Amino acid sequence: xxxxxxxxxxxxxxxxxxxxxxxxxxxxxxxxxxxxxxxxxxxxxxxxxxxxxxxxxxxxxxxxxxxxxxxxxxxxxxxxxxxxxxxxxxxxxxxxxxxxxxxxxxxxxxxxxxxxxxxxxxxxxxxxxxxxxxxxxxxxxxxxxxxxxxxxxxxxxxxxxxxxxxxx
Amino acid sequence: xxxxxxxxxxxxxxxxxxxxxxxxxxxxxxxxxxxxxxxxxxxxxxxxxxxxxxxxxxxxxxxxxxxxxxxxxxxxxxxxxxxxxxxxxxxxxxxxxxxxxxxxxxxxxxxxxxxxxxxxxxxxxxxxxxxxxxxxxxxxxxxxxxxxxxxxxxxxxxxxxxxxxxxxxxxxxxxxxxxxxxxxxxxxxxxxxxxxxxxxxxxxxxxxxxxxxx
Numbered sequence: 001x002x003x004x005x006x007x008x009x010x011x012x013x014x015x016x017x018x019x020x021x022x023x024x025x026x027x028x029x030x031x032x033x034x035x036x037x038x039x040x041x042x043x044x045x046x047x048x049x050x051x052x053x054x055x056x057x058x059x060x061x062x063x064x065x066x067x068x069x070x071x072x073x074x075x076x077x078x079x080x081x082x083x084x085x086x087x088x089x090x091x092x093x094x095x096x097x098x099x100x101x102x103x104x105x106x107x108x109x110x111x112x113x114x115x116x117x118x119x120x121x122x123x124x125x126x127x128x129x130x131x132x133x134x135x136x137x138x139x140x141x142x143x144x145x146x147x148x149x150x151x152x153x154x155x156x157x158x159x160x161x162x163x164x165x166x167x168x
Numbered sequence: 169x170x171x172x173x174x175x176x177x178x179x180x181x182x183x184x185x186x187x188x189x190x191x192x193x194x195x196x197x198x199x200x201x202x203x204x205x206x207x208x209x210x211x212x213x214x215x216x217x218x219x220x221x222x223x224x225x226x227x228x229x230x231x232x233x234x235x236x237x238x239x240x241x242x243x244x245x246x247x248x249x250x251x252x253x254x255x256x257x258x259x260x261x262x263x264x265x266x267x268x269x270x271x272x273x274x275x276x277x278x279x280x281x282x283x284x285x286x287x288x289x290x291x292x293x294x295x296x297x298x299x300x301x302x303x304x305x306x307x308x309x310x311x312x313x314x315x316x317x318x319x320x321x322x323x324x325x326x327x328x329x330x331x332x333x334x335x336x337x338x339x340x341x342x343x344x345x346x347x348x349x350x351x352x353x354x355x356x357x358x359x360x361x362x363x364x365x366x367x368x369x370x371x372x373x374x375x376x377x378x379x380x381x382x
Contacts, residue, residue, distance in 0.1 A: 005265075006267075010216075010220055013220055013223050013224060013227070013229075014223065016223075016227050016229075017223045017226055017227055020226065020227050020228075022223060022226030022227060023226075024223065027219055027222040027223045027226060028219040030218075030219070030222050031215055031216070031217070031218035031219025031220070031221065031222050032215040032218070032219060034214075034218045034222075035211050035212075035214035035215035035218050035273075036211060036215075038211075038214050038218070038273055038276065039207055039210055039211040039214060042207070042210070042276070043203065043204075043207045046203045046206055046207065046210075047199075047200050047203035047204070047207075048173065049173075049203075050199045050200065050202055050203040050206070051177070051196050051199035051200055051203070052173055052176045052177050052180075052199070053176075053199065054195050054196065054198055054199030054202065055176070055177055055180035055181065055184070055192075055195055055196060055199065056176050056177075056180050058191075058195045059180035059181070059183040059184045059187070059192075059195070060183055060187055061179055061180045061183045064183070090301075097310070097314065100311070100314065101314065101318065104314070104315070104318040105318075109315055109318040109319060109320040109321075109323075110320055110321055110322070110325075115325065115326060115329075118308075118311050118314075118315060118326045118330075119326050119329045119330045119333055120333075121308075121311055122303075122305070122308030122310075122311040122326060122330040122334075123303055123305075123308070123329075123330045123331075123333035123334040123337060124301075124302065124303050124337065125300065125301045125302065125303040126301075127301040128169075128172070130275075130297060130300050130301040131169065131297060131301065132169060133272060133275075133276070134272075134275045134276055134279050134296075134297055134300065135279060135289065135293075135297075136276065137276055137279070137280055138279050138280060138283040138293075139283060139285060139286070139287055140279075140283060140286075140287060140288065140289045140293065141287040141288075142287055142288045142289060143169065143289050143294070143297070144288060144289055144294060144352075145294065145345075145348050145352075146289055146293075146294040146297045146298060147169070147172070149294070149298050149341055149344045149345055149348065150297065150298050150301040150302065150341060152340070152341075152344060153298060153301075153302045153337045153338070153340040153341030153344065154301065154302055154337055154341075156336060156337055156340045157302065157333045157334065157336050157337025157338075157340070158333075158337075160332070160333045160336045160337070161329060161330075161333040164328075164329035164332055164333055165326075165329055168325075168328055168329045
């Protein structure tokens with residue numbers, strides 16, 4: 001069912017535009033043109049973030065921090081196996097999906113740990129990516145309390161995910 | 169971001185110098201080149217969504233959606249222009265439907281409309297970022313897909329807990345953002361009150377100096 005939604009949606013928009021005499025081809029040219037200037041302002045930010053993320057996850061610092069975090073997780077009633085994915089989740093979307101697949105392989109897809117990890121990844125976003133890309137075309141340099149709050153909110157959601165997975 | 173970035177790269181580099189110094193530079197290059205690959209994918213996704221967006225603008229669908237969600241967005245984002253509210257609504261709709269590729273350009277446009285020209289993010293911008301980074305997706309399609317390809321018995325089991333967890337994190341985020349915005353406003357007021365009585369004195373001094381010189 002969900003595979004029909006996207007093409008149908010875009011099809012309806014194009015048809016509707018045609019009926020309303022909105023120039024469809026011109027709009028696509030305009031949108032494509034805009035996308036180039038958009039990526040030019042976004043690219044420096046994703047480049048910097050990805051360099052840091054790659055360093056962080058491949059240097060082993062990520063695994064080291066995960067080890068330190070495990071007892072904290074057990075204290076909160078969460079499976080300590082989740083520590084690595086919890087650290088990577090706000091940094092990298094692809095990275096957390098790769099870790100998620102690893103958890104599926106190691107613990108089984110329908111295990112409690114795997115379900116917790118799925119819910120955590122499904123119910124959160126890459127906070128640092130959003131923080132850098134969304135402000136990329138503005139003059140804003142100081143995000144003030146934006147990132148701390150986003151992280152706290154995501155981790156509250158993560159704790160809730162583990163509790164929820166126990167009952168549902 | 170500057171502090172986080174510095175700590176992350178510096179700590180990782182120190183670790184790498186101890187563990188395997190020869191791989192450090194190639195890791196940095198692989199990070200940058202994966203950004204380049206991502207940029208190529210993104211420019212394609214943005215091209216399509218920005219085109220659809222400009223069609224939607226032409227039809228007037230944006231305004232219709234905006235009118236529908238205005239009661240909510242107007243209360244959440246006080247004092248924002250209609251255009252900003254329109255982009256916010258569209259960004260939220262895209263996020264709810266799980267169209268991340270469409271949500272990003274819309275979010276960037278919303279931020280552009282909300283900025284006040286200063287280097288500090290406004291309270292509304294922060295609230296917007298917090299809502300976006302706590303995920304408001306109704307159906308985590310990617311995860312369900314991953315689960316079914318990994319051979320799960322019931323891949324869609326996680327829909328309900330994900331939805332509840334998302335609501336919890338978003339509500340927490342909004343509450344914290346609103347709380348901190350209230351606190352920072354109060355502090356600003358206090359600071360203003362402190363500085364106001366000083367100003368006339370300062371002016372007084374200047375005038376006196378001026379008079380003495382004459």
